[in-house]
Amino acid sequence: MIDEFFFAPFSEFSFMRRALVGCMALSLGATPIGVFLMLRRMSLTGDAMAHAILPGAAAGFLFAGLSLPAMTLGGALAGMAVALAAGFVSRSTVLREDASLAAFYLISLALGVLLVSTRGTNLDLMHLLFGAVLALNDEAVLLIASIASFTLLALAALYRPLVLECLEPAFLRSVSRMSPLTHHMFLALVVINLVGGFHALGTLMSIGVMILPAAAARFWARDISTLLAIAVSLAVLGSYTGLLLSYHADLPTGSCIVLNIGALYIISLLLGRDGLVTTWYRSTRHLEA
Amino acid sequence: MHDLALEFIDLTLGYDSHPAVHHLQASIARGALVAIVGPNGAGKSTLLKGIAGSLSPLAGEIRMHGCRRRDIAYLPQIVDIDRSFPVSVFDLVSTGLWRELGALGGLSRTQRQRVGEALAAVGLAHFARRAIGSLSGGQLQRALFARLRLRDAPVIILDEPLASVDVETAQTLLDVIEQWHAEQRTVLAVLHDLDQIHRHFPETLLLSRELIAFGPTRETLQPSNMLRARQLTEAFDEQAQACRRRTPEAA
Numbered sequence: 001m002i003d004e005f006f007f008a009p010f011s012e013f014s015f016m017r018r019a020l021v022g023c024m025a026l027s028l029g030a031t032p033i034g035v036f037l038m039l040r041r042m043s044l045t046g047d048a049m050a051h052a053i054l055p056g057a058a059a060g061f062l063f064a065g066l067s068l069p070a071m072t073l074g075g076a077l078a079g080m081a082v083a084l085a086a087g088f089v090s091r092s093t094v095l096r097e098d099a100s101l102a103a104f105y106l107i108s109l110a111l112g113v114l115l116v117s118t119r120g121t122n123l124d125l126m127h128l129l130f131g132a133v134l135a136l137n138d139e140a141v142l143l144i145a146s147i148a149s150f151t152l153l154a155l156a157a158l159y160r161p162l163v164l165e166c167l168e169p170a171f172l173r174s175v176s177r178m179s180p181l182t183h184h185m186f187l188a189l190v191v192i193n194l195v196g197g198f199h200a201l202g203t204l205m206s207i208g209v210m211i212l213p214a215a216a217a218r219f220w221a222r223d224i225s226t227l228l229a230i231a232v233s234l235a236v237l238g239s240y241t242g243l244l245l246s247y248h249a250d251l252p253t254g255s256c257i258v259l260n261i262g263a264l265y266i267i268s269l270l271l272g273r274d275g276l277v278t279t280w281y282r283s284t285r286h287l288e289a
Numbered sequence: 290m291h292d293l294a295l296e297f298i299d300l301t302l303g304y305d306s307h308p309a310v311h312h313l314q315a316s317i318a319r320g321a322l323v324a325i326v327g328p329n330g331a332g333k334s335t336l337l338k339g340i341a342g343s344l345s346p347l348a349g350e351i352r353m354h355g356c357r358r359r360d361i362a363y364l365p366q367i368v369d370i371d372r373s374f375p376v377s378v379f380d381l382v383s384t385g386l387w388r389e390l391g392a393l394g395g396l397s398r399t400q401r402q403r404v405g406e407a408l409a410a411v412g413l414a415h416f417a418r419r420a421i422g423s424l425s426g427g428q429l430q431r432a433l434f435a436r437l438r439l440r441d442a443p444v445i446i447l448d449e450p451l452a453s454v455d456v457e458t459a460q461t462l463l464d465v466i467e468q469w470h471a472e473q474r475t476v477l478a479v480l481h482d483l484d485q486i487h488r489h490f491p492e493t494l495l496l497s498r499e500l501i502a503f504g505p506t507r508e509t510l511q512p513s514n515m516l517r518a519r520q521l522t523e524a525f526d527e528q529a530q531a532c533r534r535r536t537p538e539a540a
Contacts, residue, residue: 039375157392168368168384170368175440178392221375
């Protein structure tokens, strides 16, 4: 009975196995990126970037149909272009980075919707926006896994400067020349993870696997390595239960996954070590010293 | 003649073409312990930013002898640290070892010991595992001094390091500063408490946009100099014309 409920869907159907592997790879790569986005107070930047990659993916789709390499490349190029353009405008004008990023991603999003509607159908747009995790082929799973592996290696190499860039950027600039490199590499990692994620969950939902586990983990962890470990675990748990829910209740998979991680966020918000209930309980007592 | 660490050659620093430090000419000996004194708005912080390299001169130059920009350890007046960041006091202080470790190196056993010693020297030995968010203002300043110690810099510049710390913390930090002096490091510190300066700083540079006096503390801080310093900062002119003062070398 238990076996049937928890494991049979994956042992019986290869599309469920591919979906599970894809989601786990996504959790390993995209979630740590989300943790750093949150620590840099850029949680909504991920959202903006997710919209920004749409016209690139749409252009790839128009030229080559539902082709994995074309859509991936197009999305990555569009994301990078928006990130660099926003960075350039904020450095050389009075406009701050958040405002210039918002301007570019809105233009980008409108362009993307326009591109899809000229040639594609509503179904294509739905695929781009919300993904098709149950339709992942081997090629797509391989792409997601490669992106996750590269992300983990890059994060290992950039870990210390990235932490310092979040904690105290002026200090990093005073002791090292790595600050600009770190910033741009990090933006590139955000973009490729979103591009990897949109094949599975779509441009809108993939950001959920990035930011939600990070925000939930912040209620449990007080140092960065624990934060990363908890965030990844929550993402894996949410993906797995989300896939199960979607299978048994016959509901859309992407939203089931994000909603399950969302439920873990609500639980953490209430019961986590620095959550609402625990903090309230602690405030009623105190230690002697 | 002493070995020189820093030379200000006809140095003008400022914002929007308004000078905050005007035609400063002075040289700092290697191993000197110098207090920088002046009224608010006299250009003290601006001078330190110029030395640290975060502000480029409008005219003149800063010459460094036997050290590079990155060898200078600078403690700004307001440190832009995200206090809610989940990191321990130990980890914050160990970032002072960046020049030794780079981006990838791990902490060796001796380096861990040195971080522990630096924390003990500022009285924070029991705070190593605490999150930085739980430190008070004075405790954070102690942690930043511990980090400065680890940087092993030949030149250390401090912008109001003793502002808003209590007497005991001030004494601990002054002890650290005196130890740097004993180790032949060049230390420049912006300070306001004349009593502290008389007791701990052999030399003082009195600044009020222009250089008023620079030399032994007792001579520099005499009342006539202090009065002149106050009068000069009050003479700020919004409609100022372009400065035509010629540099000594050109003259």
